[in-house]
Amino acid sequence: MKKTISLIATCFALLGTSYAQDQNARPFSLQESINYALQNRASLKATRNEEKIAKARVGEIRAMGLPQINGSLDVGDNFIQQQSFLPSEFFQDPDNPNSPPPGTFVPVTFTPAYTANAIVTGNQLLFDGSYLIGLKAAKTYTELSRKSTLQSEIEIAEQVAKAYYGVLVNRERMELLNQNLVRLDTLLSQTSVMFENGVAEKLDVDRLRVSLNNLKVEKQRAERLMELSEDLLKFQIGLEQNQPILLTGNLAEVEVDIAQLAPQNFNYGSRIEYSILETQRDLAELDLRNRRSGYLPKLYLNARYGYNAASNEFSEVTKTGNWLEYGYVGGQLQVPIFDGLRKHYQIQQAKLALENTKYGFETLRQSIDLQIEQSSTELTNALSVLDSQKENLELAAEIARVAKIKFQEGVGTNLEVITAETDLRQAQTNYYAAIYDALIAKVNLEKATGSLLTK
Template sequence: MNLKEWKLVKWGIAVCAVCCSTLLYAQQDTAHEHAFTLQQALDYARKNNMQVKNALIDIQIQQQVNREVTGRAYPQISASGSLVYNAQLPVSLVPAEFFGGQPGTFEKLAFGVKWGATGGVSLNQLLFDGQVFIGLKARNTLMEFATTKEAITEEAIRANITKIYYQLVAGKTQIDLLDANISLLDKLQHDTKIMFDNGFAEQLDIDKLTVQIANLQTEKISALNQIQNGMLGLKVLMGMPVKDALILIDTITDEQIKDGLLDAGNFDYSQRKDFQYADLGVKLGEFDVRRYKLAKLPTLSLNGYYNKNAQRNKFDFLGKGDWFGISAITLQLQIPLFTGFSANARIQQANLSLQQSINQREALKNDIDNEITTAKNNFSTAVSTLDYQKKNMQLAETVFNQTKKKFEVGTGSNTEIIQAQTDMKAAQTNYINALYNAIIARVDYIKATGKL
């Protein structure tokens, strides 16, 4: 094999290696395809959206906090042990006359042993503590507080996903209208060229149609780009990998948008998640006040321990020798007599914070009333506008078709048909905008009435 052939072989091996690695990477990084209804998209988001995931973790954190509070009411049992080596024993002075020595003199004596060991268990049981008692009673409310916070987060995600989903669905209608217009103008341009070839039209007429078609093609490209970007935004909001393909199954019609919504006669503030959250905040504030009040009461606890100790001159605790036991049981009552007015200050702070929570709840009621009224007005206006723009679009299409027939039989001008097409396109654009606004207004009204 000559040098040239060897180089070709090496290049072939390199190319194969690159192709194989690319194929392997592509297999490992394969995108998935999802065809979702709105409900399926919402269910997917609940499992994969990071904000919802973190809110669910907050619930788990609160569960562990509750376990911690509960643990304070259980017996606290611990074991301990110690080993002491006295490198130098303490020396005491003892009168020498105790040992027959000269009165007034002292002997130096070292008391103790080289080694000491102690082991035992202790128990502490809280019998009464007002703050712990309130903490135990507040556990369910704290769990509801965390759960409602998660529901608020999820509701906001649901609202945004619903808006974007149906706006993208409506975007398909916009593309269909643009395609229909392009098709109409393509045929009209073809017919005009035939008329031009036969001397019944001018080159200017063809050029005008060419400009119109180019404008529609440009608008279609822009609309498709907006839909593509909107789809990316929807994936991110759902927590879906951007590389995955997403197909929207549901459709949207004018009748679906208007379907039995403006009936909020049975509305109650408790249907709103944010009001539930505010109401639970008031309840927690009340628990805080009670907690600080009960902190002024005595606390009662039961303590006990059992220990054994041994002393040796050598390290032989596992051998023969005595272990001496010691035990005690203590009932401890602690009565707060004077705390420098700090207890009363904490109670007043809790009362003021509670009043703030109550005020916020009352303000929220007014905000909810305003939100519902505004959303209802916006939705009524959006539906009326949608109906009007749809009729206007249908009328513009009729005018265009009639103008086109006049042009085809030679009784109409190219200027008239261009103008009719421009008016029809403007009416279609107004209809699409009205459809977008109606979708947003519908979702806002459902969310305002707590039905999302």
């Protein structure tokens, strides 16, 4: 079923007056509004920064597998030199009566007053199963971040579309209210002339004046609602509130085709939520592999190269000729033996997390099916209501026209005119509410089928 949402007022050539717009207003179509929001919404900019952070995280993890090189220079003053004890037998001298007695210990200073050390250290990871899996997980996490950004973009497109349609509906309603005011004011003037000529009663004039005043109040409320809907649209697209806007879209151009919006061969992958869940499943699988890799050994290559110097005189330390060179290169193999079954329980947790992720697919598919069915039903009902309200509006407009003619010709009452005008305004209100409901249902169905924002 294909419907084109057009104003019934068009059928009666009532849209001659356009809603006043600021000359400096910035023009926006619906697609331009969505594009502007995707570029300027602060929340989306923050989401894109999170995506960049995820990419930087990949580089951080990759750096762990590259050579790690550090340099250091230490120069110190051992102002209280550490001493060690040696047996007195090392100092026995038969010719020296002051030699320490046997069985005692003599404190000896081995530490120089000044020491210095310059060293460059380096290590290279040769094999670590967790590192290799971590690289894959980091790339997958980046993909998840990208999809999360797309999900935010879809949500923003939904918000902008609904706000944009709200402004369009309020704008058209304002146009019709202005025309109602002109028509009722004209009728009041004509009735006043009829009263002066003795054809109408003062009660007829008073009733029309009350109706006109009520319509003015209704217009004031509509103007405030119009401003509020424009402010909401500005917020949704990330535009400054003091910037006037001009919507170039038209309700008459909006088409709603249920057959296209709800295709028979629906692909769950077109829903970003399903795609995100697939990536989360991949991450859960990688996490399980990472836990299992904890049982594998790790191999490192280490190296050190440097100089050291020591002396009881600081000036001796500063001389390059007193520095001693040294170097070391070797490998380190770390083999896990027993960790109290910690990795065993971590693997159990990872398996259950992966299983829960797989269960999520069934739940999500059922949820998507329900959303599509609900959205399709809502749109079908909304279009049916729109047809009914359109017919009611046509009938109310015709009744108001005939009541006015009958009253002017003296064969009808003023009360009939007032009642017909009231019914017409109510029909107009119901018609625009039906238009808005149909547009919102259209957006909801587009989101449910994954066709709201395609790239």
